[in-house]
Amino acid sequence: ATPTALLVGTGRGAQLGILVKGPEALERARAVDVVLLDKTGTVTTGTMTLRGVVPAAGEDADRVLRLAASLEHASEHPVARAVAAGAGSVGGLLPVTSFVNVEGLGVTGSVDGHDVVVGRPSLLADHGLRLGADLEAALDDARAHGGTAVAVGWDGAARGVLVVADAVKPEAAEAVRRLRDLGLTPVLLTGDHETVARAVAADVGIDADSVVAGVLPAGKVDVVRRYQDTGRAVAMVGDGVNDAAALAQADLGIAMGSGSDVAIEASDLTLVRSDLRVVADAVRLSRRTLATIR
Numbered sequence: 001a002t003p004t005a006l007l008v009g010t011g012r013g014a015q016l017g018i019l020v021k022g023p024e025a026l027e028r029a030r031a032v033d034v035v036l037l038d039k040t041g042t043v044t045t046g047t048m049t050l051r052g053v054v055p056a057a058g059e060d061a062d063r064v065l066r067l068a069a070s071l072e073h074a075s076e077h078p079v080a081r082a083v084a085a086g087a088g089s090v091g092g093l094l095p096v097t098s099f100v101n102v103e104g105l106g107v108t109g110s111v112d113g114h115d116v117v118v119g120r121p122s123l124l125a126d127h128g129l130r131l132g133a134d135l136e137a138a139l140d141d142a143r144a145h146g147g148t149a150v151a152v153g154w155d156g157a158a159r160g161v162l163v164v165a166d167a168v169k170p171e172a173a174e175a176v177r178r179l180r181d182l183g184l185t186p187v188l189l190t191g192d193h194e195t196v197a198r199a200v201a202a203d204v205g206i207d208a209d210s211v212v213a214g215v216l217p218a219g220k221v222d223v224v225r226r227y228q229d230t231g232r233a234v235a236m237v238g239d240g241v242n243d244a245a246a247l248a249q250a251d252l253g254i255a256m257g258s259g260s261d262v263a264i265e266a267s268d269l270t271l272v273r274s275d276l277r278v279v280a281d282a283v284r285l286s287r288r289t290l291a292t293i294r
């Protein structure tokens, strides 16, 4: 491709709301055939709200929410924000004297003198907290409805489950359709539970066998590599800190404009308006830009 044509393409990209990091990014976009889409904040709005609190037998729902919210107040994760917002209705924040963010799993720390763990059930298991049958049932129920279930425990016992959920972006289904129209394969990639991921995938028209769920933050980059090892050229679309390594590894990294700085820095393209439909525009633009000059 001639530098001039690529510059023209870059200018046209800006008009479409695509920030192109370097002219080579457009050359890479043309070859892409698989598009990995992060779920939270990319396919969904990323603005989660608290939908319910399920206390374990003998526990108080307000107490479960209050301890969890106090700890999550220190985290910027979308799940944490939803939980922390619940504190106001249950007596406010309690003092936190230690806090550890366990990336992609949850948070642990000391709240009001209690050793508290909030996050994926596996994080509670790591701390020796076992969920009873009632809480396991609450997890299943939440996930079946597309909600993310967060387990809460302290001082040696699992104490409850919080249900949070966000909405699929209004343009997501159309965005997926446009990718297919270009002959691309959309794949949903998430750290969230398989059941939740499948519900979202069905909503936006991604095949059930194109869902990769339960992936740890460090594992997203491996998923990109796995596709590359089969000879596919991979675009990765994401917004989070936990997407950065995968965005950098992908043949084409695309960040949401609303995403974290780390994600934007790791990417080749940034979607200024965070409109998922523009992913297809980017691929079409690069094909056209490169076709005119051949």
Ligand code: ADP
Binding pocket: 038, 039, 040, 041, 072, 075, 077, 079, 080, 103, 104, 105, 106, 107, 118, 119, 120, 148, 149, 150, 189, 190, 191, 192, 193, 215, 216, 217, 240, 242
């Ligand atoms: P995604 O890949 O969809 O963007 P993440 O990798 O950020 O999701 O998180 C994966 C899962 O880890 C979340 O669905 C949630 O269950 C759990 N998790 C991560 N951080 C927190 C937190 N601060 N509090 C509670 N749960 C968390």
Ligand code: MG
Binding pocket: 038, 039, 040, 041, 042, 238, 239, 240, 243
């Ligand atoms: Mg995300």
